[in-house]
Structure formats: C-alpha cells, structure tokens
Amino acid sequence: MITKINILILFVIILNGCNSKEEKLPEEKLPANVDFTNTIIFTADTNSNEIPDPQLFAVKVDSPHTLYQLTNTRYPLENPVWLPDGSGVVFLGRRFDNGPIGRFGTDGLVDRRDSPDIYIIDTTGTRRVIRCWENLPKSEREKYIELSGGSIFAIMPTSSGKIIFNLSGYKFIVHDTVQSKISFNVIKKSPELAHIYGSFSLSPDGKEIVFATQLEDDQKKIHYPTPDSISAGAYGASFTEIFVMRIEDGIYKRLTYNNLPDRSPCWSNDGKKIYFSRCTDWSIKTDSKGFQSDIFVMDSDGKNQKNLTNLPGTSEGSPKVSPDNKFIAYVSEKMEYDKYTEIWVMNYDGSNKRKIIGLHAYSCGEISWYPKK
Numbered sequence: 569m570i571t572k573i574n575i576l577i578l579f580v581i582i583l584n585g586c587n588s589k590e591e592k593l594p595e596e597k598l599p600a601n602v603d604f605t606n607t608i609i610f611t612a613d614t615n616s617n618e619i620p621d622p623q624l625f626a627v628k629v630d631s632p633h634t635l636y637q638l639t640n641t642r643y644p645l646e647n648p649v650w651l652p653d654g655s656g657v658v659f660l661g662r663r664f665d666n667g668p669i670g671r672f673g674t675d676g677l678v679d680r681r682d683s684p685d686i687y688i689i690d691t692t693g694t695r696r697v698i699r700c701w702e703n704l705p706k707s708e709r710e711k712y713i714e715l716s717g718g719s720i721f722a723i724m725p726t727s728s729g730k731i732i733f734n735l736s737g738y739k740f741i742v743h744d745t746v747q748s749k750i751s752f753n754v755i756k757k758s759p760e761l762a763h764i765y766g767s768f769s770l771s772p773d774g775k776e777i778v779f780a781t782q783l784e785d786d787q788k789k790i791h792y793p794t795p796d797s798i799s800a801g802a803y804g805a806s807f808t809e810i811f812v813m814r815i816e817d818g819i820y821k822r823l824t825y826n827n828l829p830d831r832s833p834c835w836s837n838d839g840k841k842i843y844f845s846r847c848t849d850w851s852i853k854t855d856s857k858g859f860q861s862d863i864f865v866m867d868s869d870g871k872n873q874k875n876l877t878n879l880p881g882t883s884e885g886s887p888k889v890s891p892d893n894k895f896i897a898y899v900s901e902k903m904e905y906d907k908y909t910e911i912w913v914m915n916y917d918g919s920n921k922r923k924i925i926g927l928h929a930y931s932c933g934e935i936s937w938y939p940k941k
Contacts, residue, residue, distance in 0.1 A: 597689070597690070597691055597692065597693050597694075598655075598656055598657070598689055598690055598691055600691070602636065604626060604654065604938050605938060605940060605941075606628065606629045606630055606938060607626045607627060607628055607629065607636075607937075607938045608626065608627055608629060608888070608897050608911060608924070608935050608936065608937055608938070609624065609625070609626045609638075609648045609649075609650060609657060609935065609936045609938070610624075610625055610626075610627075610648065610899075610911065610932045610933060610934070610935040610936070611623060611624055611625070611645055611646050611647075611648060611659075611932065611933045611934075612625055612909065612927050612929035612932050612933070613644075613929050614927060614928060614929045620644055621641070621642055621643060621644045622644055622645055622646060622929075622933060623637065623638070623639045623640060623641065623645055624637075624638040624639040624645055624648050624657070624659060625637055625638060626638060627911065627924060627925050629890075629895075629897070629913060629924055633924050633925050635925060638657075638689075643661055643662055644661075644662050645659055645660065645661050645662075646659065646660045646661075646662075646684070646933055646934075647659055647660045647722055647723055647767070647933065647934050648934070648936055649723060649724060649725060649934075649936045650936050650937070650938055650939050651688070651690065651725050651939075652725060652726065652727040652939055653727075653939070653940075654938055654939050654940045655690050655691055656688050656689055656690025656691065657688070657689050657690075657936075658686060658687070658688045658697070658723055658725050658731060659686075659687055659689075659723075660684040660685070660686060660687075660720060660723060661684055661685055661687050662684045662685075684719060684720050685697075685720075686720065686723055686731060686733065686743075697731060697743065719735075719736055720733050720734065720735055721733075721734040721735070721736070721737055721767075722734045722767045722768055722934070724768060724769070724770050724777075726770060726774055727774065728774065729744065730742050730743060730744050731743045732755075732768075732770065732777070732815075734767075734768060734779075739755065740755040740768075740777065740813075740815075741755070742755065742815070755777075755813070755815055755818055760783050760784055760785070761781050761782075761783065761784070761811070761820065767779075767831075767832050767833075767886075767934055768833070769833055769834045769835050769842075770835070771812075771835050771839055772835060772837055772838065772839045773839065774815075775814060775815060775816065776812050776813065776814055776815065777812070777813050777815060778810060778811070778812050778813075778823075778833040778834075778835060778842055779810075779811060779813070779833060780808040780809065780810055780811070780829075780830050780831050780832070780833060780844075781808060781809070781811055782807055782808055782809070783809075783822075807827055807828075807829070808829050808830055808831065809822055809823070809824040809825065809826070809830055810822075810823045810824045810830045810833050810842065810844055810870070811823065812868075822870075823842070823866065823869070823870030824866075824870060824873070826846075828846055828847055828848065829846065829847040829861075830844055830845070830846050830864075831844065831845045831846075831847075831861070831885065832844055832845050832885055832886050832887065832934070834887050834888055834889060835868070835889070836889050836893055836916070837889055837891065837892075837893045838893055839868060840867065840868055841865055841866070841867060841868060841916075842865070842866055842867075842868055843863060843864070843865050843876075843887040843889065843896060844863075844864055844865075844866075844887065845861045845862065845863055845864070845884060845885040845886070845887065845898075846861060846862060846864050846875075847860065847861040848860055848861065848862055848875075860880075860881070860882070860883050861883045861884060861885050862875050862876070862877045862878050862879070862884055863875075863876045863877045863884045863885070863887050863896065863898050863918075864876065865916075865918075874918075876896070876914065876917070876918030877898075877914075877918065877921075879900075881902060882900055882901065882902055883900070883901045884898050884899065884900050884901075884912075885898065885899050886898055886899045886932070886933070886934050886935050888935050888936060888937050889916075889937070890913075890937050891937065891938070891939055891940060891941045892941050893916065894915065894916055895913050895914065895915060895916065896913065896914050896915075896916060896918075897911060897912070897913050897924070897935055897937055898911070898912055898913075898914070898935075899911060899912075899932045899933075899935060900912050900923075908926065908927070908928055908929070909926070909927050909929050909932045910923050910924075910925065910926045910927070911923070911924045911925050911927075911932060911935065912924060
C-alpha cells in the first residue's frame with residue numbers, strides 16, 4: 569500500500585433536487601491545472617460513517633500514484649465514466665430527499681428510493697443531463713411515461729454526444745445531450761432476454777453493446793439450492809452469460825455458455841477482444857466471505873476464453889482497457905478482509921500485474937480509464 573497519498577480536493581458537488589424549473593446547478597468545473605492523462609477514475613466509500621456515500625476519486629497510474637479526491641458530498645455517487653474526448657466525467661448521483669438520511673431498510677442498507685440522475689462535470693461546469701420526469705413538458709411526459717419509474721443502473725457516453733443508460737435492468741435508452749430538446753431512443757430488448765444486469769460496454773465503432781444477462785428459458789430452469797447452500801438470489805443471479813446486442817435493431821448474440829456468473833464485460837479498443845469477470849466458485853456456502861471472481865479475456869466472437877488472474881483468496885472485477893490497448897486496470901479485493909479494496913494494472917495478456925493503490929473502502933465500484941494517450 570502506498571505510504572503517502574497526496575490528496576487534493578478539487579471541488580465539491582452539491583446535488584440539488586428538481587422541484588423548480590428555475591433551479592440552477594452549481595458551477596463546479598474540472599480544474600485546468602491537473603493533468604488527468606493516464607489516470608483511472610472510480611468511486612469509493614472511504615468515510616467511517618454508516619451511511620453509504622461513495623465519492624469520486626482519480627489516481628495516477630504512473631508512480632507515485634497520486635490520488636485526487638474529486639468530490640466530497642453527503643450523496644452517494646456511482647458509475648463515473650470519462651467522456652470520450654477527456655473533457656469531463658459523466659456519473660450517477662442520488663439524493664435522499666424522499667426520506668431521512670440514515671434511514672435503513674430491512675436489508676441493512678440505507679434507503680435509496682430516490683432514483684439517480686445523470687450528471688456531467690466538465691470545463692464549463694456541472695450540469696444535469698437527465699431532467700426529472702415531473703418537470704418535462706406534458707407532451708414529453710406522455711411520450712416517455714416509461715421513464716417515470718425505475719432506476720438507472722449504468723451509463724456510457726458516446727463520441728457522438730449521446731449517453732446510453734440501462735434503465736431498471738430491462739431496457740437501454742439512448743439520450744442525445746447535444747440537442748436542447750430531450751430526445752430518447754429506446755433500444756428494444758428481445759423477449760428472450762430476461763434481465764440486463766448492471767454495467768455494459770460500447771463497441772469501438774459504436775454499433776454494439778456487450779453486457780451480461782440471462783435468457784428467459786435458462787432462468788426457468790434454475791433449481792434453487794438447499795438452505796445450507798448459497799442464497800437463492802445469489803444462485804439465480806450466477807447464471808448470467810455475456811451477450812452482444814446491435815443498437816440499431818436489438819438483435820443479440822450469446823458469447824458464453826458456462827452457467828457461471830459472468831459480469832462487467834469491456835471491449836478492447838480495437839474491438840477484437842472482450843474482457844470480463846467470472847465467478848468461479850459460485851457454489852460456496854453462505855458463511856464464506858464472498859465469491860471469488862477472476863478476470864477473463866476472449867475473442868469478440870466468444871472464442872479462446874482465458875483466465876488472466878486466477879489468484880486464490882482474491883476477487884477481481886471491473887476490467888477496463890487503457891487507451892493504447894496495452895494494459896488492463898481492474899479492482900481487486902482480498903476475500904478475508906473487509907473494507908479494503910485495491911486497484912491493479914496488468915498487461916493485456918495478464919502479465920506484469922502491479923498494484924496501483926489500496927484504499928480502506930467498501931468497494932471501488934466501476935472504474936474508467938482516461939481516454940487520451
């Protein structure tokens with residue numbers, strides 16, 4: 569672990585509600601005096617309080633691995649992604665205005681009934697990309713009533729000024745951020761697909777999405793475990809495979825067939841490879857510290873699958889490819905330790921693994937590599 573971390577608080581984000589159309593957002597900006605080249609951005613919950621409130625951080629891949637804390641709010645932030653030109657960061661932000669801060673549900677987690685909004689921080693300031701449904705014109709509300717409920721799970725900006733997001737795990741929405749008018753395009757999901765889980769990745773040509781899901785028929789075949797095995801929910805979620813879907817017409821292709829939980833797929837920048845995490849011990853007991861997952865790579869057609877990490881006692885996930893296509897950054901957690909997470913980098917073929925930073929945090933969530941070389 570790094571003995572000395574140079575933390576620079578760059579700006580503070582105040583996420584406002586949207587009860588008034590006249591409401592103005594604060595003017596925080598990405599600082600011009602910080603060189604973000606060869607940095608990885610991520611969220612981490614480093615606070616000692618009991619309320620989950622992960623914030624945005626960036627860390628230099630080059631030694632001495634300087635850590636920058638980008639936000640310091642009481643609101644949980646998640647899923648940060650650099651804009652394709654490196655001019656800003658798009659992320660999800662939740663507000664607690666539907667319930668008191670510190671309210672805990674039956675599952676022990678803080679109440680998060682308020683759906684996240686999408687925000688961008690760039691050189692011009694902070695702006696909300698997705699406006700609250702209630703503030704849309706009546707014609708827009710009627711047109712996009714399907715967006716009135718549900719939560720945004722993951723986001724991905726495109727080079728054409730659009731943002732694709734996963735709504736409630738059942739549909740992908742393409743939102744045009746260039747037009748002043750709100751414009752949505754719903755990517756129709758094939759009825760055979762049961763659920764679109766969490767994160768996804770956009771192909772380099774912008775025509776396809778790779779993600780993890782189940783087929784309806786496979787979901788019906790799941791035989792839930794006995795009480796002394798893992799939970800039924802975890803067991804069912806483990807039967808996720810990697811799929812590729814065309815944005816234009818929603819036609820999909822299945823790439824993996826293993827009945828193991830495949831997650832967090834990511835394309836290489838030349839479009840020839842797909843990196844992802846796979847849980848290799850899903851049948852462990854409930855009293856274990858957790859599931860072990862490894863980083864895998866395969867050809868873009870699903871062939872030649874290879875385990876790149878395979879480290880006993882650790883769980884690796886969220887692989888992301890560097891702009892020059894030479895390195896893979898990923899999150900690593902030692903299964904015997906709680907509240908400690910590391911970010912590692914390895915060569916594209918799995919060699920030369922090295923730790924970039926260790927944090928006393930519950931998790932680093934999804935990570936994103938600065939897009940410019």
